[in-house]
Amino acid sequence: MERIYLGDWLYNAGIVGFLKINSHLWKIGNGKLESTDEGLLKIGDNYIGIDRKIFEGFSKRFFDYAFKQYGRYENLLKLFDEYLNDLNSLDKEENAEKLRKRYFRNEELSFKDLKKSLPIEIHGRFKKILDGFILLKKKLGKVPSKNEIKKDKDLLVKYLEKSIKIMKTEKNNFWESDVQIYLRRIYGQKSFLNKSVNKNRFEKFYKDFEGLLLSSSIKYDRVFKCINCVERKAKKDTIFDTGISKFYGLNPDSVNFMWNFKSKLPLCDICEIIYFSYFAGLTPVRKNEKTHFYFVNSDSSVEELLKENLLLESILKRDAKENFLLEFFTELILIAETKKGRIYSSKCSSHRA
Structure with missing residues (x-):
């Protein structure tokens, strides 16, 4: 299985997007994120594992x-x-x-x-x-x-x-x-x-x-490993510029100063598709005739990252008011307190036993 670990915010948005695009392979039951086919998708604490058949x-x-x-x-x-x-x-x-x-x-x-x-x-x-x-x-x-x-x-x-x-x-x-x-x-x-x-x-x-x-049949770079995961071989001639994101600050000019004065950065095929899935991890909202995109970044776990963005999405779909962030964080705190209460209750029950 290929492992995809949490990383920078854009990559994390890609992980959320990738999971949403493949929503048939997971579910949230009793508040827990679970894979419905561990042969194709495994959900770890800070990573997801995928078999290439998932594609x-x-x-x-x-x-x-x-x-x-x-x-x-x-x-x-x-x-x-x-x-x-x-x-x-x-x-x-x-x-x-x-x-x-x-x-x-x-x-x-x-x-x-x-x-x-x-x-x-x-x-x-x-x-x-x-x-x-x-x-x-x-x-x-x-x-x-x-x-x-x-x-x-x-x-x-x-x-x-x-x-x-x-x-x-x-x-x-x-x-x-x-x-x-x-x-x-x-x-x-x-x-x-x-x-x-x-x-x-x-x-x-x-x-x-x-x-x-x-x-x-993928052609790999003979020298470099992926600049993102630092595990898999880089895909030959992958261009990590505005083809990945218009607003990420990477373009042929700025890239030249980052990577040996070249407009191509070594990126593996798996990390490339994760970055290319980040649109699905963002929540678009139409306001004042413009589309605004929202994303909540978290590096605590894949489960929390996904659940927090699903919560944000549900709030914005209800009504994208100016104080939606207040509503979001209020619900987030309530969920955290409820979870903490369940853990405390469980510990107390275990101690009495």
Whole structure:
């Protein structure tokens, strides 16, 4: 088994991400983190052990996790469906107040004015979305103009229906494209995230990672061991720069001062994939039209590291208020005190016996 020990905060985020991507191999029962298949995954105190067979199907799990975390596809399908329902319910006056509040807030609009204004408003929002959703925009072709919508709102209804149909029937294309778009913002230009890769993205990732990790065809550096684990042989020509992280302070320029004036740092194939999994260890929260990422670092144990980040994730999913950290640390202290109380109770019971 390959051992993966706790390390710096980014690597620890990678361990958490790797465990989340492979969530089918562990569970938390009675407050304890346990492996469900110790042949593939062993959970130690300050490390996880993995058999290389764990990488069978890893590429799909990796893409599925990133696709779900990004969430654009599902959110837009839901939004387009809402637009359709609202346009189709516009003819009934009893729906006017609800629609006015949803799209025009406190503006005073008569039912007649609402019927004219709502299709134009939805058309504007739809076009704005398409400007940032290039794949769908290309597949849709020419969108009706504002004047055409004024004359016939059913043209907009048809285009929304067409959008939903395209997204559902060609989901795999959006799956690959959205994962690339999302992870480019986090990692940079590594592997399938390179700007030159505009098709077969999943295949590229499989070839660069899963395929190599499962085979014995990896080319290793003749001299260096991995700079991170200092145990396994370094993978030949691994670039440890913005392909690993945009915000970690490693790029070809700064790396030159760190490692013998070279832009390549020796990293093994296992540590490379752990670093490449750190996106899944972060909890993204959308605030003020920006995505913020949160992570709690801990070097006490793998179990505590994972559980603390799962707790943070659950709190942020409930409601990302300004005082969420206060709520997080309060719950963390309560858990620690409860755990301490159980240990004390157990000791007392043992002493009486």
